[in-house]
Amino acid sequence: DAGVIQSPRHEVTEMGQEVTLRCKPISGHNSLFWYRQTMMRGLELLIYFNNNVPIDDSGMPEDRFSAKMPNASFSTLKIQPSEPRDSAVYFCASSWTGGADGYTFGSGTRLTVV
């Protein structure tokens, strides 16, 4: 199993540009999570999908952030327009329904907005 695959590993963009982060969950997992890691706030849950449907997006910071899951094997997190304070490591994770036994995380995307 290749695990959770995220791309790109690193992204540097200018303020105001659109950024799209991508995630491929583990095959067969039907729950998908996006987390953000910063020095100030640690690891925060942004959004949770179950069977491709967004269930809990209460952690999405503002309207500039959006996430989609068009099918069971692909999800995107988009920031438009990006701001320097969005600089962080973004993790995608997947699990069996609901994540009762924990999640499997990808390697993350390090985003730098200059």
Place this chain on the structure above:
Amino acid sequence: AQSVTQLDSHVSVSEGTPVLLRCNYSSSYSPSLFWYVQHPNKGLQLLLKYTSAATLVKGINGFEAEFKKSETSFHLTKPSAHMSDAAEYFCVVGRFSGGYNKLIFGAGTRLAVHP
């Protein structure tokens, strides 16, 4: 509400000596608890999990943790540290709500291992 407190932000040990990373949790009911490890510039790897079975949980790479309800603790231990154990460790509590187990991360403990 569920939360975790990692009592040490940094721990430094010598190779071959025991490791103790402390974690206290707060939960209104029997929680699920986890330890994750993050090596530099890497993702988060599950070390072990407690989900109301045995109170002493064994994980990967020789780590284990003991769930102590009376002390609301879930400390992570290893008898003998290895250089490769140097990483950041996160204690995590699961909050089951809205049909899923939301993982709430502690602030992390950075473990340094010296020769």
